Amino acid sequence: MDWNFIIFSVVKVAIVIGAVQTFAAYAVLAERKISAWIQDRVGPNRVAPPFVKYIPVLGPLLTRWGIFQPLADGLKFILKEDFTPANVRKAYFWLAPAISIIPATIVIAVIPFGSYLGRQKMVIADLNVGILYTFGIVSLGVYGIVLAGYAANSKYPFLGGIRSSAQMISYEISMGMSVIPVFLIASTLNLSQVVNWQAQHGWLVIYAPLSFLIFLIAGFAETNRLPFDLPEAETELVGGYHTEYSSMKFALFFLAEYSNMVAASGMMVTLFFGGWSLPFWGLDQPAHGIGIGIAQIIVFIVKMAVLMTLFIWVRWMFPRFRYDQLMDLGWRRMVPLALANILITAVVLWAVA
């Protein structure tokens, strides 16, 4: 345990958390803008600090794109009254947002977002059990939601919490099983090595498309995104588990949802789309120079942004699944499919060997 390691780890943690939160904030903006465009609207196009309008062409353009909207949203959340309703179970009520945001943030730790920058590995924790850690942590996220639903002591959050727990057990299993073929093919659990394998052999989405499909669907369910947003279900449950929350506590739930989205996209990029690697321009090797290292980080971010756009895009074309349909899809369709997928991959690998 040398000082070098500690200092570099702290710096990486600070930068990654900052980047993820910023990314989440701008994902909210992207969500609003893309939703607006899909619905033939304009989207946020007003907010700007006062000096921006004096910048000749760029200022109005940035305002029109709503670039400053997340800042305004954040400021609004901080300045709002942090109201605790009288009938809530106070301790749990205060604990729930924290339990919700912590897993969403620490999941990022094992995702390799670049190869090397100088001599530093661009991953916070290069665990040999990377994927197990991820699944362990991701499942914790649901406790925040269930606890919020329980603590609010009110029927809509309670229903949201119940739905969330049911949804989580339905999809966790198929999600876990969907990635087993990936590790069968790459024959390692370490995410950095999975990416290295993909850099050499090509993206895993080509080898295991069914895995990707199941992982994608389960990812939507895990992050409570629209076809599976039963815990929130604005139209039925007011706001679901965060009905009773306001101000920064609500913002934490919101941030957790989008951080989960970032994490899920990052995970998908790592497992199926070759992480930081691109098959051309010499980006398929672990970097030696700073330039290539930064380029690979940018590649990773761009891939992630594309997947997040998919998340947002899909939101506007699915109706919400009914509770029983969701269970049906999870248990009776996806679990057998994932099992068959494992079996087929194993047999093919055995036959090839």
Place this chain on the structure above:
Amino acid sequence: MAIIVNRKPLTFWEKLYLPAIVGGLKVTARHLVRSLFGGKTVTMEYPEQKWSVPEGYRGAPYLVKDQEGRTKCVSCQLCEFVCPPKAIKIYPPGPSGQIADRPNAEKMPEDFQINFLRCIYCGLCQEVCPEEAIFLLKDYSITGLTRQELVYDKEKLLALGGTHAGIQKWKHKLEEAEEQESFPVKV
């Protein structure tokens, strides 16, 4: 009697929902591209683009001038009496006050105030006015930063109302009088 709708059983391909999903994604993508690059949005960006109100819209009541730019209001106070929220307040000139700036009128108001915080845009003032001096025009966005700012006085109301050459009551009366060769109407 209940009508049973026979649903066609779905084929395996349809049961996968994949064609439907791809179709849906295509529709949303088309809309996205259209509004992002074509600029074809349905949003009216309000302060810059304004709604053109239809004929007969009951906007803010303003005082109007006649075709020659003279005050039409004769300070009869009927609108003040009829006004349900008591938004209108008229200060008559009194016996020694200003005389009217047009013939056929004994007096004109010294001041005429409409409180737009109270006004409910009902249009009763316009209906009751015997001189057709007050009209609900098309202004619909009356805003101000203080309460005092939203009490419009006579000058402001006349300026906003402008000249209204629609119904020229006294001109027609004059024409009738000339035809009948009797002149109770002043020129």
